[in-house]
Amino acid sequence: MSSLKVFLEVEACTGHGRCYSLAPAVFGSDDLGHCEILLAEPSEELRESTRRAVATCPEGALTIEETA
Amino acid sequence: MTNSQHKLTRVSYSAGLRQRGAYQMSSALEVNVATGEANPYTPSVAADPIPFYDALRAHCPVATMEGMEGAGVYIISRYEDVRWALKHPEIFSSDLVAVDIGQDRPLIPLQIDPPEHAKYRRVIDPTLGPHEMAPLEDEIRIRVNEVIDQFAADGHVDAHAQFSVPLPGKVFLQMTGLPLDDLDLLLNWKDEIIRPGGGLLPPEEATPRRRAAGADLYGYFADVLKDRAENPGTDLLSRFFGAEVDGREMSNDEMLDICYLFILGGLDTVTSTLDCSLAYLAQNPQYRAALVADPSRIPAAVEELLRFHTPVMQILRVIKEPTELHGVKMNTGDTVVLMLGAADTDPDEFGDTAGQYCIDREVNRHLAFGGGPHRCLGSHLARLELRVALEEWHRRIPEYQITEGFELAYSPGIREVEKLPLEFKPLEFKPLEFKPGE
Numbered sequence: 001m002s003s004l005k006v007f008l009e010v011e012a013c014t015g016h017g018r019c020y021s022l023a024p025a026v027f028g029s030d031d032l033g034h035c036e037i038l039l040a041e042p043s044e045e046l047r048e049s050t051r052r053a054v055a056t057c058p059e060g061a062l063t064i065e066e067t068a
Numbered sequence: 069m070t071n072s073q074h075k076l077t078r079v080s081y082s083a084g085l086r087q088r089g090a091y092q093m094s095s096a097l098e099v100n101v102a103t104g105e106a107n108p109y110t111p112s113v114a115a116d117p118i119p120f121y122d123a124l125r126a127h128c129p130v131a132t133m134e135g136m137e138g139a140g141v142y143i144i145s146r147y148e149d150v151r152w153a154l155k156h157p158e159i160f161s162s163d164l165v166a167v168d169i170g171q172d173r174p175l176i177p178l179q180i181d182p183p184e185h186a187k188y189r190r191v192i193d194p195t196l197g198p199h200e201m202a203p204l205e206d207e208i209r210i211r212v213n214e215v216i217d218q219f220a221a222d223g224h225v226d227a228h229a230q231f232s233v234p235l236p237g238k239v240f241l242q243m244t245g246l247p248l249d250d251l252d253l254l255l256n257w258k259d260e261i262i263r264p265g266g267g268l269l270p271p272e273e274a275t276p277r278r279r280a281a282g283a284d285l286y287g288y289f290a291d292v293l294k295d296r297a298e299n300p301g302t303d304l305l306s307r308f309f310g311a312e313v314d315g316r317e318m319s320n321d322e323m324l325d326i327c328y329l330f331i332l333g334g335l336d337t338v339t340s341t342l343d344c345s346l347a348y349l350a351q352n353p354q355y356r357a358a359l360v361a362d363p364s365r366i367p368a369a370v371e372e373l374l375r376f377h378t379p380v381m382q383i384l385r386v387i388k389e390p391t392e393l394h395g396v397k398m399n400t401g402d403t404v405v406l407m408l409g410a411a412d413t414d415p416d417e418f419g420d421t422a423g424q425y426c427i428d429r430e431v432n433r434h435l436a437f438g439g440g441p442h443r444c445l446g447s448h449l450a451r452l453e454l455r456v457a458l459e460e461w462h463r464r465i466p467e468y469q470i471t472e473g474f475e476l477a478y479s480p481g482i483r484e485v486e487k488l489p490l491e492f493k494p495l496e497f498k499p500l501e502f503k504p505g506e
Contacts, residue, residue: 014443017198017451018433021367032190033197033448055431058439059155 004047005065006054008037012061021060023053035061094122100134101127106143107134107384108407110178114478117381117424121410123220130396133405138431140402143382145410147417147435149393153385153406154440157182160385160404162442167384168275169332170261170282176325178333183439191311191318191446195304201448204243208453211238212460220464223494225470228485231461232342235334237337239453244330245303246292257281258331266486267479282328289327293320329445336482338450340379341483342457343485344478345370348377348425350470350490353426360466363459369427369456375434376425378409383438408435468492477485 006026015033017045019026028036042050054062096119099106106124107113111122124131124145133141144150153160164179174180177188189368194200215235219225237251246254260281264274292305308323349356359366387402398404412434415422421429437444444450470476471489478485 014439014441015193015197016439016443017448020198021451029198031197031199033193037421052430056433058151058433058435058443067352 003041004050005041006037006039006050006064007065008035009061009063010034011058012059013057014059014061016058018056018058019053021053022056025050026050027053069285074245096123098134099123099131101120101129104128104131105134106131106141107135108405109480111477114381114480114483115476117409117483118413121407121413122423123439124407124410125414129394130398140387140399140401141405142398143405143407144393145407145414147411147414148409150406150411150435151439153404154435154438154442157185157441159387159389159391161388162385162407163388164384164386168278170280170285171276171325171328171426172282173321173325175329175332176241176322177445178329178442185441185485187313188322188326189441189445191308191313195307196446196449198448201452204239204449205452205456207242208239208456209460211235211242212457214238216460216464220495224489224491227346227490228339228343228488231457232339232346232484232488235342235457236453239449240330240334243304245305247249250288254285254331255335257285258286258335261285261332262336262481262482267481285328285331286324286430289324290320293323293327333444334446334449336484337380337444337446338453340479340482340484341374341377341450341454343488344377344379344483345373345454345458346461346468346490347470347476347485347488348373350426350468353469355425356462356466356468358427359458360462363462365427366455366462367451368429370451370458371432371434372425372427372429374436375412375432377428377483378412378434378436381409381481381483382407405480408438411435430483464495465492 013035017029017033019035020029022061023046026037026042026049028038030036039046051064054064095113095116098108098110098113098120101123106128108120124143129144129146129149130141131145133139133143144153161181162179163174163181177185179190180188213237215231215238219230225231233255234251237255238248241248241251261278264277269277296306297309300309305327308318308326311318313322350360353367359369382405385404385406387398387400387404389401390397392398411417413422417433437447437450468490471491472488476485476488
């Protein structure tokens with residue numbers, strides 16, 4: 001079965017908030033506005049928005065590991 | 069001919085024209101490829117910066133400021149270079165007290181370097197974070213409608229003076245619990261500091277005006293803070309009292325230095341983004357129609373407006389450790405202009421459509437709010453204001469155009485439109501379509 005895992009480099013996040021705007025089911029925010037991962041292994045229907053959110057992070061703080 | 073050869077031909081041609089004294093054909097004229105000098109602070113760059121940005125990135129990725137040879141002032145323009153500089157405050161410092169914005173001390177946290185910087189951000193970020201901003205949406209929607217009500221029946225408006233300027237000011241006054249009547253006072257000090265006399269005065273005239281306005285601004289907030297210390301409320305400023313930095317309470321000066329930044333950073337930037345956005349949408353009815361037909365496209369459209377226009381064209385840094393980029397050596401104390409607008413239109417990051425407006429751009433890692441540790445403190449508020457402003461404007465005024473024959477003038481640096489006369493069908497009263505608290 002295919003899988004998708006999200007990773008956050010906490011020190012790199014500076015709180016742009018793009019991730020939780022684009023994929024609010026997968027990413028949330030702490031009080032400072034920094035990213036918190038809500039779903040480390042988002043389900044199939046959330047994957048497209050997750051990929052977009054990860055690609056949009058201006059700090060490159062998020063990465064994805066996918067297996068086919 | 070390859071794209072870059074084509075660009076080179078165009079820029080060389082432009083440089084030739086410039087020598088012969090022809091002006092205003094293209095903002096690319098403000099890049100002198102032969103000498104590596106450039107001048108971003110001209111009306112032609114402010115009005116149409118993309119040719120200037122293209123020329124900079126292609127030919128002078130580290131340009132020197134025109135007319136300041138030997139002074140150590142550089143302009144960095146490529147996306148990856150700008151991003152790298154933003155992420156390395158140990159080289160590109162924000163300790164910019166030499167840049168005169170009428171201040172007595174560094175603005176907090178804008179002009180403070182890590183690790184001190186993070187201590188202040190831990191206190192201030194939560195007050196402007198997404199959890200705090202979301203509940204303000206209804207109030208902002210009401211403010212937007214109040215502002216539109218003022219001119220709705222007229223069928224014409226100077227959208228700069230009557231919409232883009234008052235809106236962020238009213239939101240700020242509400243958040244800080246300051247009287248609405250003080251708006252003109254605060255806006256006047258802000259303008260006197262950022263662009264005294266419209267931004268075209270020589271330094272010997274501009275500096276005393278900046279200092280006078282700065283002194284007034286400090287004085288105003290000193291009184292406000294004194295009052296809040298005695299009569300605390302739930303507003304943004306009252307929350308500073310008792311807030312701890314480094315295990316101690318913030319001093320009065322520190323609070324003043326934050327207030328000063330709020331006024332300079334919080335009002336002008338949203339104004340300029342609204343100006344650029346409405347001016348662009350007025351001239352591009354296909355995008356405007358798309359937003360009217362489907363307001364759910366507005367958030368992505370806002371991000372693309374921020375990228376494409378990058379209203380805060382540049383931010384400054386000072387070199388703290390000698391470094392070298394594209395063969396240019398930068399020494400301690402040199403000033404660096406990070407050209408955010410050029411980074412945001414770089415094809416290496418945004419592909420072949422970098423120079424075009426794409427309303428639904430899929431991946432948009434723009435740097436309109438900067439990046440790295442100094443990422444704009446007010447970005448969550450700004451995004452909320454911009455989205456709600458464009459939603460309500462287009463709900464009520466779906467069709468509008470710039471008064472025929474009127475030529476827009478943009479101010480350099482922070483791209484405000486000096487006057488934005490729009491015409492539209494006069495509105496009958498259209499009440500809000502939501503109930504506050506829903």
